[in-house]
Amino acid sequence: MLGNLNIRVIADYFPALWQGFLNTLMLSGLGFAGAMILGIIACALTIQPLRWLRAPAIAYVDCIRATPLLAQLYFLYFGLPRLGILLPEIVIGIIALALNSGAYVAEIIRSGILAIPRGQFEASMSSGFTYLQRMRFIILPQAIRPTISPLIGQAIVLVKDSSLLSLISVVELARVGQQIALDRFMPVEGLAATAAGFLIIYYLLKALAGFWSRFDRVPGRS
Amino acid sequence: MIRFQGLNKWFGSALHVLKDINLDVAKGEVVVVCGPSGSGKSTLIRCVNGLEPFQEGKLVVDGTDLSAKNAALRELRMEVGFVFQQFNLYPHKTALENVTLAPIHVRGLSKAEATERGKALLAKVGLADRMNNYPSQLSGGQQQRVAIARSLCMQPKIMLFDEPTSALDPEMINEVLDVMVSLAKEGMTMMVVTHEMGFARKVAHRVVFMDQGAIVESGEPASFFGNPTHDRTRDFLSKVLHH
Numbered sequence: 001m002l003g004n005l006n007i008r009v010i011a012d013y014f015p016a017l018w019q020g021f022l023n024t025l026m027l028s029g030l031g032f033a034g035a036m037i038l039g040i041i042a043c044a045l046t047i048q049p050l051r052w053l054r055a056p057a058i059a060y061v062d063c064i065r066a067t068p069l070l071a072q073l074y075f076l077y078f079g080l081p082r083l084g085i086l087l088p089e090i091v092i093g094i095i096a097l098a099l100n101s102g103a104y105v106a107e108i109i110r111s112g113i114l115a116i117p118r119g120q121f122e123a124s125m126s127s128g129f130t131y132l133q134r135m136r137f138i139i140l141p142q143a144i145r146p147t148i149s150p151l152i153g154q155a156i157v158l159v160k161d162s163s164l165l166s167l168i169s170v171v172e173l174a175r176v177g178q179q180i181a182l183d184r185f186m187p188v189e190g191l192a193a194t195a196a197g198f199l200i201i202y203y204l205l206k207a208l209a210g211f212w213s214r215f216d217r218v219p220g221r222s
Numbered sequence: 223m224i225r226f227q228g229l230n231k232w233f234g235s236a237l238h239v240l241k242d243i244n245l246d247v248a249k250g251e252v253v254v255v256c257g258p259s260g261s262g263k264s265t266l267i268r269c270v271n272g273l274e275p276f277q278e279g280k281l282v283v284d285g286t287d288l289s290a291k292n293a294a295l296r297e298l299r300m301e302v303g304f305v306f307q308q309f310n311l312y313p314h315k316t317a318l319e320n321v322t323l324a325p326i327h328v329r330g331l332s333k334a335e336a337t338e339r340g341k342a343l344l345a346k347v348g349l350a351d352r353m354n355n356y357p358s359q360l361s362g363g364q365q366q367r368v369a370i371a372r373s374l375c376m377q378p379k380i381m382l383f384d385e386p387t388s389a390l391d392p393e394m395i396n397e398v399l400d401v402m403v404s405l406a407k408e409g410m411t412m413m414v415v416t417h418e419m420g421f422a423r424k425v426a427h428r429v430v431f432m433d434q435g436a437i438v439e440s441g442e443p444a445s446f447f448g449n450p451t452h453d454r455t456r457d458f459l460s461k462v463l464h465h
Contacts, residue, residue, distance in 0.1 A: 122273055127372070
């Protein structure tokens with residue numbers, strides 16, 4: 001099957017595939033940046049003591065984790081225009097990715113914070129730091145470190161999830177693959193080219209994770 | 223400086239951990255709190271800087287009423303140093319950074335001022351050569367001395383010590399106690415939970431004995447050790463002094 005893969009078709013479509021590859025990178029990058037921001041905010045709200053701030057953050061995380069990304073994507077795609085909010089598909093796509101991954105990022109960071117010994121909170125409290133200062137100077141620098149690997153894992157998931165955006169006609173890798181399948185009636189070539197693009201991104205992220213784990217040393221720990 | 227009046231605390235609804243505590247600590251006074259484990263002495267000292275809430279009674283520390291709902295805890299904590307049994311240094315910061323972090327960000331000192339003050343204090347506790355080490359590179363005794371310097375760098379009015387030597391190897395206990403002795407001699411107001419009766423005898427103005435959440439007996443070291451009035455105090459002292 002792969003032996004008689006029509007390389008010429010892939011070569012013909014290379015400019016489109018390259019564009020799709022760049023778009024997937026861009027969508028994933030922006031989506032993940034948004035997810036980090038949303039995740040840190042949601043996490044901060046879920047672990048602070050005020051109930052009326054905590055409840056919406058917990059509801060957000062629960063709703064996202066309980067429903068499929070596809071449903072969330074369609075919900076935004078069809079829902080936002082009904083609220084009079086008209087956005088390009090690509091923006092809706094990025095928002096959906098950010099909202100979706102943000103919930104998982106919140107949980108990953110929360111697990112990192114919960115692993116910090118109680119004494120760190122007590123010591124920083126006893127020195128008179130405000131809540132935000134405690135988080136910034138003492139808790140987060142320690143909590144983020146062990147979460148880097150799971151966060152890169154989440155980024156890998158997000159890159160693959162971005163292929164769903166093809167369903168709201170955002171042009172990215174999977175969409176170009178479908179295009180090859182439809183135009184030339186060569187689905188295997190299209191899918192193979194798409195898969196290769198995703199593999200490349202996966203290996204880039206994996207290299208990043210490896211790089212991190214090799215060079216990550218807690219200061220003072222050999 | 224510190225005044226407990228009829229303070230009561232429960233963990234949950236059943237466990238009565240502090241029973242009707244009345245205690246005054248004057249400015250410049252050194253009070254040692256001792257007692258068997260589970261007697262509530264750590265809980266008592268943790269109430270003083272608001273790490274533990276309580277349900278009944280009154281506690282006023284440096285003019286701040288901790289029983290008030292909106293007590294200015296953060297402002298109070300700037301004036302009250304707390305030294306933990308487990309040191310609780312910030313593992314991602316060097317000794318010097320541990321000491322200067324709060325003065326810079328809480329007191330608003332410039333980095334240069336804080337560094338100067340921090341270096342002087344680390345030198346004072348005998349760690350002039352370990353300033354750039356991380357906590358994991360220091361021994362327990364060294365870590366605890368950094369922790370004391372960290373509290374002192376805020377120039378507190380009161381120092382609280384919660385079993386500061388209990389997690390240390392025996393040969394390191396004295397280096398920490400020496401720092402505490404010199405601090406006491408400088409006139410710092412101190413409350414110290416400890417089993418180090420030698421320290422109590424040497425520098426305490428008053429020794430308080432607690433058992434099952436209540437203060438059983440308190441007195442000057444001479445009379446407390448020489449002539450304890452309660453059986454439980456005698457029993458406790460016979461266990462900690464003769465071995």
